[in-house]
Amino acid sequence: MGLSCAHVASGVEGSIKWVLSSKEINFPYPVALTLLHMVFSSVVCFAITKIFKIVKIEEGMTTDIYISSVIPIGAMFAMTLWLGNSAYLYISVAFAQMLKAIMPVAVFLLGAAFGLEEMSCKMLAIMSxxxxxxxxxxxxxxxxxxxxxxYQMGGVVAEALRLIFIEIFLKKKGVRLNLISMMYYVSPCSALCLFIPWLFLEKPKMDESASWNFPPFTLFLNCLCTFILNMSVFLVISRTSALTARVTGVVRDWSVVLLSAAIFADTQLTFINIIGYAIAIAGVVAYNNHKLKPKPQGNEQQSADSKANPGSPQDVETSISTKEAS
Known part of the structure; x- marks a missing residue:
């Protein structure tokens, strides 16, 4: 299951690059593409929860929490997807993935600034x-x-801020949401945040240009791949563990780099590329091991909380792990 998640992620990264490439689908509009993804996600989540009622929306959401927490999360998610997808117009999928390896550094530094992380010599060494x-x-x-x-580094900063806002949302607001509930609230907000820049930045270009083309079936498959990636991350965590999800995340990163090098002509991996990325991945693995290591204090209380509210740890990790999407 973990490897399947990695394969899905590789397909999503590749399909976005393929759609945006002027030599293929000829749809070089990253804001519009991301907007379509969020609209699709909103429709699917609405159908799952309200029409077919497969998943129940968890209670606890209020207007105040939505304004103070969900809107910032949705705005940063929109910014992440916008900037990250825009980067594919200029750099290869493999190089973009290498730059994403800096994510733990951004999360740690911003977390320290918000008082969520503690500075230590070991963490500074890992970040270095x-x-x-x-x-x-x-x-x-x-x-x-x-x-x-x-573009890519801007997307990394926006994603780091989104994760920080999610952590504040979960720890300080005390609201526990499964992935479908989180996507149900965040996707429409992100779609609205993307609609405004699309209206002013890309719609005039799309109206002037008659050369772009996006077959409906290809659009559907592209949106479906993005949505399935979210679901696969959720299934890995719910059926296995957070550790498995993080380890398969490293497998996913390498899969994206290697497959993009084999598929796309603009990707040429050099020996220095591979060495540098291997060093960064080694740091990411050390970071994951450090974060997943149980703390010496509070283990008994954590165990009691897990029995009293089973699924909460999974919900926390699932929400944070949505950074794997798009």
Whole structure:
């Protein structure tokens, strides 16, 4: 199941690049594509919860919580997808994935700024290893586009902020939501946040250009792949563990890099690329092991909480793990 999740993720990354490529589908509008993904997700979640009633929306959401927590999460999710997908217009899928390895550094630094993380020599050493690896991988890139790098790093910062807001939402607001409930609330908000830039930035270009083409069936498959990725992450966590999900996340990263190198002509991996990315991944693995290591205090209370509210740990990890999407 973990490897299947990695394969789905690789397919999603590749399909987005393929759609945005002017040589293929000829739909170079990342905001519009991301907007379609969020609309599709909103419709599917509404059908699952309200029409077919397969999943029940969990209670606890109020207007105040929605405004103070869900809207910032949705806005950062929209920004993440917008900037991340825009980067594919300028850089390869493999190089974009290498730059994403800097994510733990951004999450840690922002978490420390918000008082959610504690500075330590070990964490600083791990962050340094990841940063050095990403820098080495960037130096090894043959055709580097700084516009694409800026887009990708902007998406990384937005994603880090989204994860911080989710952690604040879960820990301080005390609301526990499963993945479908989270997507039910966040997807429409993200779609609205994307609609505004699309209306002013891309719609005029789409109206002027008559060359773009997006077959409905291809659109459906692309949106479905993105939605299935969210579901596969949820299934990995619910059927196995958070550790398995994090380990398969590393497998996913390598799968995306290697498959994109085999599929796309604009991806040429160099020896320095691979060495730098391997260093960064080693740092990410060390970071995951450090975060998943049980704390010496509070284990008994955590066990009691798990028995009193089974599924809460999974809900927390599931919400945070939605960063794997798109």
């Amino acid at each position: 290893v990841i940063s050095v690896g990403v820098i080495v991988a960037s130096v090894g890139e043959i055709t580097i586009s700084w516009v694409g790098v800026v």
